Structure formats: structure tokens, C-alpha cells
Amino acid sequence: MFVEERQQRILQRLREQGKVTVEELMGDFGVSAPTVRADLAALETRRLLRRTHGGALPPATSLYEPTYAERVGTQPGEKRRIGKAAARLVRPGETVILDAGTTAHEVGVALAARGISGVTVVTNNLPTAVALMEAPGIEVIVIGGLAHLHRRAMLGPLAADFLHRVHADRVFLGANGVDAQVGLTVVDFDAALVKRAMIAHAAEVVVIADSTKICQVAFAQVAPVSVVTCLITDDASLDESVEAALLDAGVGLIERV
């Protein structure tokens, strides 16, 4: 057993089981603890893993391994169902825009899981871009612009301008508020600017918003609800009168999942 061989096997185990312990590696390879530690140290300097007490973990890239708000996100089940329903709208060969936010991210994940082919995804959503790059059959175009740490997305005028270069069949748009009178709203201007550009460069506008966003109004207005081709939301507590008001105001279709 050569050193290189052993180190490759360590990486392989790490990929398979997500972690390795010094003790386990000692037993498996029949070498002493300092030897294992030396291997781990060598691999760490090459950034192929992260050492911990007692073993090692895969390298930390907080984005790829979202311990981020996605897990603690409100209503993870609803978001996933909305994402799956939205992904079903996409046909092979289409170009779609994916907005920032965890719900749009779920659309991307569902799209990759479907194994659809020939789809081009345009997105400012960083975790989504990273995830979809790996997916076969999906081309990813990243929207450039100022990277916003907490939103994990590119926002602002540069991002909005970038969208003038592309035209998509469909945009999957998130929003902080969806109200029949006020329209779609978000919490800041930079995001509103980008969303308006997305709407302007897509043939169909699909709004994905869980039930907590309906009838809410946030700070910055994006567009009236009349631009919305389809609204996908979860079933909970969507009043019939609210639904009627939205359809009256120009929403093309409301889908509950």
C-alpha cells in the first residue's frame, strides 16, 4: 500500500460516508495514528479535506453544503412541493430564468432531478448556479452583478442590465408580498430592479410564493399582478375571495400544491 494509494482511499471514503475518523483509518490500513494524521495534514494543505478532532470532513464551502437558511427556512416541505410543481412546467429545450431565493432554488433542484435535457437556466441565484452546473443536460448562465452575501445572489443595476442580453421562455419569480391591489413587492430596491428586468425578458412569468406571502405587502414594488402568467402556492389558507381578487386583477392561473 503506497502513500498515494492510501490518501486516495481516504478521499474516497470521505466522499462515500461524508466523514472519516483517525481510528477507523488506522484499523483499515494497519498504520499508526501519526501516520494517519500526517496523511490528513497533507490532504488538508491541498484543501481536499478539513481536519477535525478525531478525523476529517469534506472541505468547507458554505455554499455547497447549505447549513444556511435553507434548512431552517420556513416551510421546507411547502417550498419543495412548489418547486416540483414549477419544474413540471418546463419543456426540453426551453430557456428559463430562476430568481434569487430558496423557493426558486427548489425549482432548480427539482429541474435537475427530473433529468430534463437541453434546458438553459439563467440565474442570479448562486447556490442554484453551483448545483445546476453539475447537472447533465442543463446549461447555466450566471447573471453578473454585485454579490449579496445574505441573499446568495447577484443584485443591483449591473445584474438588471445583464438581463438585456437574454430572452427566456419563462421566469420563476419569488416575492416577499403578493397582493391583488399593490402587486408584487420585495424588501429592497436592488432586488426589485432585477426582478423587473427578469419580467421584461421572459415570455411567461411564474410567481412562486408560499401562502405566507399572499396578501402581504413589502417595501419595494416590482410590478402589478397583471404581469403574472401563473401563480404557484401551497394550499393552506388561501381564501376563495383572495383567489378571486387575484384572478380579477390579472393573474392568469393559480395553482395550489
Added chain:
Amino acid sequence: MFVEERQQRILQRLREQGKVTVEELMGDFGVSAPTVRADLAALETRRLLRRTHGGALPPATSLYEPTYAERVGTQPGEKRRIGKAAARLVRPGETVILDAGTTAHEVGVALAARGISGVTVVTNNLPTAVALMEAPGIEVIVIGGLAHLHRRAMLGPLAADFLHRVHADRVFLGANGVDAQVGLTVVDFDAALVKRAMIAHAAEVVVIADSTKICQVAFAQVAPVSVVTCLITDDASLDESVEAALLDAGVGLIERV
């Protein structure tokens, strides 16, 4: 048993069992260890295997493009030193462009480690963008464009066009080849396009290239070396005549680390 014959048999065994040891080959062929080692050394220079202590392994599979994680591991020390030296050039308040590639990534990491403030980083390097977003005092502008899986970067005409919106004090540029006559070269046109745009939109051009790139020529030409303000490379095997030729051809400064 001729030398050639023996070496073929070594390769055959390697294919069959995935590894060979010096001891095993000594026994099989009835020759001494130095002879076996000479055979292995000869086969290694022809890239038909990889030597290790005690034997040899098959060459790294060139069927697949090496994964990003694997490329990060090559010459980690040199890249890191180059990255640190490059990061020292940056002053607070500057705007810098960081190219794709692992060496440019190291510049970003070193920049974040310095804790420098008020710096704006413009990059198409996805891992770098993700890493620097977390760094306090650094604003990240992501260059939009088609996301390339293996390079972990945005490339192509969209990315090149995006750069027309920005002007930077400095660009840290990688290259597959740096040659006094031919200039800077890379392996594909999409990358060359972006690099030319980076050069056009930066006041100073700092090329970061480990010693294996010097005097090499790759497929797509980027620019003559006369655009280079500063070349940062590692100390190993940089001939004085080569250095003189580069300086003659218009390189402003060569820094060895």
C-alpha cells in the same frame, strides 16, 4: 528478455492489477532493484505510469478533465506563495479583477486573509466569489456568463461583454503558456476572449503563472507579453536568458517568490 520486453510486461501488470511494486517485479524478472527502478523511471518520463515509493501506479486518468479539487492540489505551495505575493500588491480602496483558475483563487484567499478593506473584487471565478463574499471589507462583483463546469468560472462572449461595464486598477491573470515570442496563451477561445477583455479594462496587468507555464505555448493566443506590467512566478528553473527575453519583449517586472 530485452529491456523493451520487460517494460511492456510491467505496463501489462499495471493494467491488470492497478499497481506494481519494485519487489514483485524484481522477483518476477530476476533483476535487481536499480534495474526495476530504471525501468519505472523510463516509463514515467513517457507518462505511462506514476512512480511512488515502493512501486508505481497508473497515470492520472486523462480521459476525464481533472476535477477542480484535483487541480487545486497541484503545486499547492507554489500557488499559495504566488497568491500571497500578488495580494501584497493590492492597496485599500482598489478595484481588482481576478481571473479564473486556481492560482487566481489563491490571490483571492490571500487577499481575504490580509483583512484589507474597501477592496472591490471583480471575478468570473466561482469558488473565489463564494469565498470572498464572506470576507469583511471586500465587495464582490460576479462576472456573468456561461458557467463552465470544470473551470468553475463564467466564460464566453457574455462574460467578455460584461467587463465593458467595469474598469479596474489591476487584473490578476492566469495563463496556460507564457512565452516571450508568442505571448500569453490559453487552451480555449472562450477563456481567451474573457482574458482579453480583462486586460482591456484594467490599468495594470499582473500575470500569475507557476514555473511550469513559462516558455509554454497553448492553443489560443490572448495577448503579447508587452501588455504585462508584472509577472509573478516561482523561483524554480527560470533561466536567466528566459528572464532577459521576457523583459526584452516588454514585461515590466518579474517577481520570483
Added chain:
DNA sequence: AAACACTTTCGTTTTCTTTCGTTTTCGCTT
């Protein structure tokens, strides 16, 4: 005799283990 292939020899390097003192972690007590 010259060229070539191989071996022998020897000093150096690499790899691994053992040992020991220090740090971290975790469970237990208060």
C-alpha cells in the same frame, strides 16, 4: 576493445513507528 545491460555498493531520503508532553473534548459533580 567498445558498447550495453545489469549488479553491487554506499550514502541519502523517505516512510513509518514509538515516545512523550500538551491540548482538546466530554462526562461527571456540584
Added chain:
DNA sequence: AAGCGAAAACGAAAGAAAACGAAAGTGTTT
């Protein structure tokens, strides 16, 4: 919940065994 102590893990250093590279020597072939 906070503090304490034992056990585990860690890093560094020293030493032994194996492998390595280079150079000189041997034998065979042409």
C-alpha cells in the same frame, strides 16, 4: 449551568527500516 478531571487526541521529536539515486564495477555481446 458552570467547573473539574479523566480520557482521548494532538503535535513534535527521535529512531529504525525500507527504498532511493548515483557511481563504480562486472559480464556479455558485437
